[in-house]
Amino acid sequence: MKTTKLLLITICAIMVSISAFADDTGYYQVPVGARDVLVAMKTTVHHGRFEGDFIAELSLDEIEVLRNNGFEVKPVSDNYLLDELGIGHKPGTDDWHTYQEMRDGFYDLAANYPDITLLEVLGYSVQNRELFALKISANPLIEEDEPEVVFWGGIHGNEFTAAEVPYLHALYLCHNYGTNPAITEYIDNNEIWCIPMINPDGHELGTRNNANGIDLNRDYGYQWDGWGSSWYPFSQVESRVVREFCMENNITLSTTVHCSGDVLFYQWGFSPNTAPDNNLIVRVGERYSDAASYALVNSWSDYETHGEVLDYVYGSHGALCYTVETNNWSSQVQYTYERNQAGMNNFCELAGEGLHGMVTDAQSGDPLWAAVWIEGNPIPAYTDPSLGDFHRMMLPGTYDLTVWANGYQPETVTGVVVEFGVPGEFDVELTPSGGEYAFMVTSVNQEDPNNAYNTITYPAWALGAPDDLPCSIGSGGFIVLDMGEGHEIVDGNGNDFTVTEWDHPRDPGPETYRVYSGDAYNQNTLIGEATGTASFDLSTAGVTSTRYLKITDASGSSPNFPLAGMDLDAITVINSGIAVAGGIVAEVSIPAEVEISVYPNPFNPTTVLRFKLQDASLVSLNVYDIPGRLVTELVNGWRDAGVHEVAFDGSNIASGIYLYKLEAGEFTASGQMVLMK
Numbered sequence: 001m002k003t004t005k006l007l008l009i010t011i012c013a014i015m016v017s018i019s020a021f022a023d024d025t026g027y028y029q030v031p032v033g034a035r036d037v038l039v040a041m042k043t044t045v046h047h048g049r050f051e052g053d054f055i056a057e058l059s060l061d062e063i064e065v066l067r068n069n070g071f072e073v074k075p076v077s078d079n080y081l082l083d084e085l086g087i088g089h090k091p092g093t094d095d096w097h098t099y100q101e102m103r104d105g106f107y108d109l110a111a112n113y114p115d116i117t118l119l120e121v122l123g124y125s126v127q128n129r130e131l132f133a134l135k136i137s138a139n140p141l142i143e144e145d146e147p148e149v150v151f152w153g154g155i156h157g158n159e160f161t162a163a164e165v166p167y168l169h170a171l172y173l174c175h176n177y178g179t180n181p182a183i184t185e186y187i188d189n190n191e192i193w194c195i196p197m198i199n200p201d202g203h204e205l206g207t208r209n210n211a212n213g214i215d216l217n218r219d220y221g222y223q224w225d226g227w228g229s230s231w232y233p234f235s236q237v238e239s240r241v242v243r244e245f246c247m248e249n250n251i252t253l254s255t256t257v258h259c260s261g262d263v264l265f266y267q268w269g270f271s272p273n274t275a276p277d278n279n280l281i282v283r284v285g286e287r288y289s290d291a292a293s294y295a296l297v298n299s300w301s302d303y304e305t306h307g308e309v310l311d312y313v314y315g316s317h318g319a320l321c322y323t324v325e326t327n328n329w330s331s332q333v334q335y336t337y338e339r340n341q342a343g344m345n346n347f348c349e350l351a352g353e354g355l356h357g358m359v360t361d362a363q364s365g366d367p368l369w370a371a372v373w374i375e376g377n378p379i380p381a382y383t384d385p386s387l388g389d390f391h392r393m394m395l396p397g398t399y400d401l402t403v404w405a406n407g408y409q410p411e412t413v414t415g416v417v418v419e420f421g422v423p424g425e426f427d428v429e430l431t432p433s434g435g436e437y438a439f440m441v442t443s444v445n446q447e448d449p450n451n452a453y454n455t456i457t458y459p460a461w462a463l464g465a466p467d468d469l470p471c472s473i474g475s476g477g478f479i480v481l482d483m484g485e486g487h488e489i490v491d492g493n494g495n496d497f498t499v500t501e502w503d504h505p506r507d508p509g510p511e512t513y514r515v516y517s518g519d520a521y522n523q524n525t526l527i528g529e530a531t532g533t534a535s536f537d538l539s540t541a542g543v544t545s546t547r548y549l550k551i552t553d554a555s556g557s558s559p560n561f562p563l564a565g566m567d568l569d570a571i572t573v574i575n576s577g578i579a580v581a582g583g584i585v586a587e588v589s590i591p592a593e594v595e596i597s598v599y600p601n602p603f604n605p606t607t608v609l610r611f612k613l614q615d616a617s618l619v620s621l622n623v624y625d626i627p628g629r630l631v632t633e634l635v636n637g638w639r640d641a642g643v644h645e646v647a648f649d650g651s652n653i654a655s656g657i658y659l660y661k662l663e664a665g666e667f668t669a670s671g672q673m674v675l676m677k
């Protein structure tokens with residue numbers, strides 16, 4: 001026995017030293033007075049304190065800088081690393097689940113609860129592990145007019161309990177459906193997403209960062225600033241998957257779980273300025289933090305960070321998002337989960353409070369991906385692109401809204417009343433043939449957002465038509481704007497778009513900037529450079545179309561003007577994907593997504609897949625097993641518009657989950673069916 005124990009201690013000690021000093025960095029206690037020095041170095045500091053000090057990850061160079069500035073730096077004790085940060089622990093040897101166990105657990109849930117779950121693999125990690133998600137909702141295969149509540153975990157791989165909380169909550173929700181009336185209601189009325197492991201490689205490697213050594217919670221686009229070794233906004237495949245999830249699903253309320261501490265953090269992380277929705281954010285946050293007995297703390301006041309998912313979800317999508325910090329003790333996994341359970345339930349109960357609307361095309365009735373601006377709020381929120389439904393939490397009050405989809409005339413709705421328990425309802429039909437402008441902020445780095453004048457300009461002020469309200473991107477900053485799906489700028493006759501730069505009386509005059517084209521993640525093609533308002537021609541760079549534009553400040557001016565750097569008022573599209581040369585809007589039909597359903601499901605041994613096409617299309621419908629092997633090809637060829645049915649016979653295959661995937665023209669739909677013999 002004695003030998004075994006000694007051996008274990010030795011192994012732990014070796015693991016600690018390897019983890020702590022990989023890449024020349026280790027964990028140190030640093031006085032909180034060193035904050036400005038740490039921020040200037042973009043140092044990673046863990047949320048929470050130890051003996052009143054910061055816990056910082058420091059390289060030898062950073063230690064030297066701190067000591068030269070007169071700050072005491074001392075290594076953190078091994079016990080702290082083991083107990084608080086989980087350094088040296090491995091899941092699977094204790095109460096934490098491994099990646100494989102958690103993944104298989106979700107596949108089992110999907111098989112056992114097909115009426116309320118949909119398993120989706122959102123993408124793959126650097127080392128090709130699945131980024132699996134479970135949608136928990138009645139009628140899970142179809143998009144319904146319901147708020148979407150998201151529980152993310154495991155963005156930092158070695159924060160093991162952070163993955164357990166959303167995982168265990170998925171089990172809890174499924175097990176209590178139909179028996180616990182409150183849980184049944186949450187599942188019937190919301191689309192709840194549990195996504196426990198956004199960084200499965202880090203989880204398996206026991207590292208905070210992903211397999212490329214990047215801190216994924218510094219890789220998001222909103223006020224990204226190169227923290228955590230991030231190469232550029234959304235440089236990692238795992239953060240791209242999260243962004244694409246946010247683009248496809250209109251999140252209403254979300255949490256991202258971390259370790260360690262007993263804290264709920266709220267916006268902003270990058271700036272000391274108060275978030276526009278601060279009252280709402282605090283009131284909603286209290287319903288979680290009170291239930292969990294956690295402190296509710298402003299993230300920046302704890303420590304400054306740039307590129308967190310917290311700021312991205314709120315800043316780019318206008319949706320609520322909180323960072324939960326739980327302890328990271330293997331022996332307390334169940335206790336820690338249960339401590340968070342009531343807060344998560346409260347969020348499911350609250351998500352329907354606020355504004356609820358539907359935005360459609362006045363002529364075709366098709367759902368629209370629209371921006372909704374609440375009067376006085378500088379950050380728009382968006383409808384769900386597949387259904388046009390809108391859910392935005394708001395405190396009781398009376399609101400005026402401006403609803404706008406790219407290429408449509410904006411509509412104003414006044415006097416929408418929100419009460420506790422009674423959403424403020426609005427339905428808007430938008431008329432086509434409006435102008436096209438920038439539609440969403442993908443990434444932004446407003447250098448010196450808190451310059452000496454503390455002039456706050458919001459990135460979203462660069463969206464929509466010119467209105468004399470600019471986003472000043474600061475001296476050396478940049479912004480990446482999305483024109484929206486189907487609204488790419490195309491190379492037509494002459495100039496293709498105009499950049500409106502706004503000038504402030506105390507600016508140094510019109511400022512210089514560069515414009516680049518590309519996709520959401522790389523914008524490397526220089527279209528041109530200009531000073532002040534100017535129009536650009538894509539053909540000068542040999543570009544035929546672009547959905548994204550990046551504007552970088554090239555003024556070379558001082559950061560200390562009230563509106564430092566280039567002041568971007570708007571981007572006006574001249575030639576777009578839906579316009580023809582000469583500016584006449586072409587007749588376009590945007591087909592709705594395909595729909596598919598399976599009945600019966602589960603089945604034995606036959607079932608029927610039923611799908612609906614808006615237009616005649618080239619269709620393929622295949623069935624796969626869980627490892628992704630093709631089981632059978634059900635359809636492969638042209639099909640007319642309308643409803644089609646095809647039978648599937650499972651007589652010759654084993655019981656289990658099978659996936660079907662329908663591709664019709666540019667649209668795809670997929671789901672799962674369960675054969676139970």
Ligand SMILES: [Ca+2]
Pocket residue numbers: 137138139140144146188190191
């Ligand atoms: Ca549903």
Ligand SMILES: [Ca+2]
Pocket residue numbers: 490491492493494495496537538539
């Ligand atoms: Ca052109």
Ligand SMILES: [Ca+2]
Pocket residue numbers: 472504507508511561563564565566567
């Ligand atoms: Ca300026």
Ligand SMILES: [Ca+2]
Pocket residue numbers: 461462463465466467468469470471568569570
């Ligand atoms: Ca503007």
Ligand SMILES: [Zn+2]
Pocket residue numbers: 155156159257258259
């Ligand atoms: Zn974390």
